[in-house]
Amino acid sequence: xxxxxxxxxxxxxxxxxxxxxxxxxxxxxxxxxxxxxxxxxxxxxxxxxxxxxxxxxxxxxxxxxxxxxxxxxxxxxxxxxxxxxxxxxxxxxxxxxxxxxxxxxxxxxxxxxxxxxxxxxxxxxxxxxxxxxxxxxxxxxxxxxxxxxxxxxxxxxxxxxxxxxxxxxxxxxxxxxxxxxxxxxxxxxxxxxxxxxxxxxxxxxxxxxxxxxxxxxxxxxxxxxxxxxxxxxxxxxxxxxxxxxxxxxxxxxxxxxxxxxxxxxxxxxxxxxxxxxxxxxxxxxxxxxxxxxxxxx
DNA sequence: ATCGAACCTCCAAT
DNA sequence: AATTGGAGGTTCG
Numbered sequence: 001x002x003x004x005x006x007x008x009x010x011x012x013x014x015x016x017x018x019x020x021x022x023x024x025x026x027x028x029x030x031x032x033x034x035x036x037x038x039x040x041x042x043x044x045x046x047x048x049x050x051x052x053x054x055x056x057x058x059x060x061x062x063x064x065x066x067x068x069x070x071x072x073x074x075x076x077x078x079x080x081x082x083x084x085x086x087x088x089x090x091x092x093x094x095x096x097x098x099x100x101x102x103x104x105x106x107x108x109x110x111x112x113x114x115x116x117x118x119x120x121x122x123x124x125x126x127x128x129x130x131x132x133x134x135x136x137x138x139x140x141x142x143x144x145x146x147x148x149x150x151x152x153x154x155x156x157x158x159x160x161x162x163x164x165x166x167x168x169x170x171x172x173x174x175x176x177x178x179x180x181x182x183x184x185x186x187x188x189x190x191x192x193x194x195x196x197x198x199x200x201x202x203x204x205x206x207x208x209x210x211x212x213x214x215x216x217x218x219x220x221x222x223x224x225x226x227x228x229x230x231x232x233x234x235x236x237x238x239x240x241x242x243x244x245x246x247x248x249x250x251x252x253x254x255x256x257x258x259x260x261x262x263x264x265x266x267x268x269x270x271x272x273x274x275x276x277x278x279x280x281x282x283x284x285x286x287x288x289x290x291x292x293x294x295x296x297x
Numbered sequence: 298a299t300c301g302a303a304c305c306t307c308c309a310a311t
Numbered sequence: 312a313a314t315t316g317g318a319g320g321t322t323c324g
Contacts, residue, residue, distance in 0.1 A: 030319065131320035137307060138319090183305025188321085225321050246319045266299090267320090290319080 013066040015077070017086040020062040022112030026084070029291045031116050031235045033126055033139045034163070040067070050079055050119075052153060054160050057084075062112065070156075085114050093281050102256045103285065106292035115287060116235055120203035121196070122163045123236035128188050128223040130231075137181070144180040148172065166193035188223025195221060207238050214239060226268045234283040242283045245271045249286060252293040 015021075027035045027046055035048045038056070045058040045067055053076065056068035064084060069076055081087070094107050125145075129138050149164035149172045164172070170193050177186035195201070206214050214237060218229035227246055233239035245253075245267040253270060278285045 127319090128321095132304075132306095132318060133320085134307080134318045140307095178305080181306065183307095184303090184321090185305075223321065227320060231319090244319085248319060294319085 012060070013072060013077070014060060015057075015064045015066055015081050015084065015086050017063050017084075018088065019090040020112035021059075021064050021084070021086065021114060022110060023057060023059045023064050023084075025110050025113040025291065026116065029113060029287065030135060030294070031231075031287065032118055032123075033135065033142055034122065049160060049162055050083055052151075052162050053079070054155050054157065055080055068157075083117055085117050088114055090114070093284050096281060097278070097285060100256075102252070102292070103288065106288040109295075110288060110291055113288065113291060115240070115284060117238065118236040119163070120206065120232060120236040121166070123232050124192065124203065124218070124221070124224070124228075125163075125169075125189060127228040127231040127235075128192065128221075129182065129185055131185065131223065131228065133185075141181050141185075145169075145172075145177070145182075148176075148180065166196040169193040170197065185223060188221075192221045192223065203237075209237075211239050211241055226271060230271065234286070240283040241275055241280050243271045243275045243278070243286045244290075245274075246290075248290050248293050252289045 023046065024044070032048075035046050038045050038047050040056075040058070043058055045056050047054065047056045047068075049055070054068060055066070055076075057080065058065050058067055064086070066072060066077065066080055072080075090112065097103060126138070126142060129141050146161045146163055149168045150161035151168075152159055152161055154160075169177070169189060174186050174190040177189055180186075182189060196203075206217060211233065214233050215226070215229050218224050218232055219226065224232075227244050230242040230244035234242035234244060243249075250267070250270070253274065257274075274286075275282045
């Protein structure tokens with residue numbers, strides 16, 4: 001009854017999710033490094049900047065509550081719902097997959113884990129940074145980049161920064177990027193920014209385009225190989241059949257799906273094999289395998 | 298074509 | 312306390 005009152009008064013803004021949503025698993029499962037947990041009235045709230053606006057969200061039962069902007073307009077609600085992929089019907093995806101014990105256990109343990117629909121430019125920079133790197137340092141690098149090169153905006157919580165555009169990264173310069181701790185990735189980020197600017201590339205136009213066309217396009221950027229390209233496609237370009245193969249996926253494939261020594265098989269060959277094996281939602285499966293394998297102790 | 302090594306930097310484990 | 316090796320890969324020879 002309290003619910004009804006709160007809902008009617010518009011005090012609680014619950015996003016319209018098709019199935020159970022596990023916000024924390026989703027935000028911190030290694031697909032985005034741009035969310036920050038903040039303490040809010042003893043509840044765990046999470047913050048991110050999307051489309052130059054600050055957004056805050058938290059788990060409420062099996063759904064997501066949008067707690068900021070305070071009285072969001074339709075567009076703002078759509079932005080967050082779109083980003084969080086609340087329309088994905090996970091129960092359909094769980095059902096569509098041929099059952100094996102490892103996946104069943106993963107679905108059960110992380111029920112509600114969603115893929116995100118991130119901004120492709122931010123996603124591209126993020127995953128170029130991720131090579132030979134760990135989550136903590138990736139977050140630190142991105143934080144430094146945003147703080148030093150992004151635009152400063154204001155809202156009722158105070159100042160916040162937007163993600164730098166390609167030209168802002170070019171303005172920073174490769175040396176500056178190195179001093180921020182990017183290491184050899186500084187050149188990749190810098191050169192990629194130059195290409196995007198010079199060729200006037202709108203990465204969002206790659207959405208829903210052919211998987212292989214996107215793969216070819218993305219791997220033309222320096223610092224982007226098969227793995228990074230598949231991450232960008234899966235986490236920002238709606239290519240749900242993308243299948244990034246990293247060391248963790250390698251492990252789980254070797255331990256659970258193959259008898260042979262997987263190390264002898266090239267990553268891109270593994271990738272295409274398991275795309276065929278798992279089918280059109282292989283990207284979702286990939287992320288459950290990845291997250292599950294990283295959290296199994 | 299294929300295969301190691303090298304690449305920046307941080308940090309946990311010797 | 313100094314050194315080594317690995318970390319959610321890519322590139323170069």
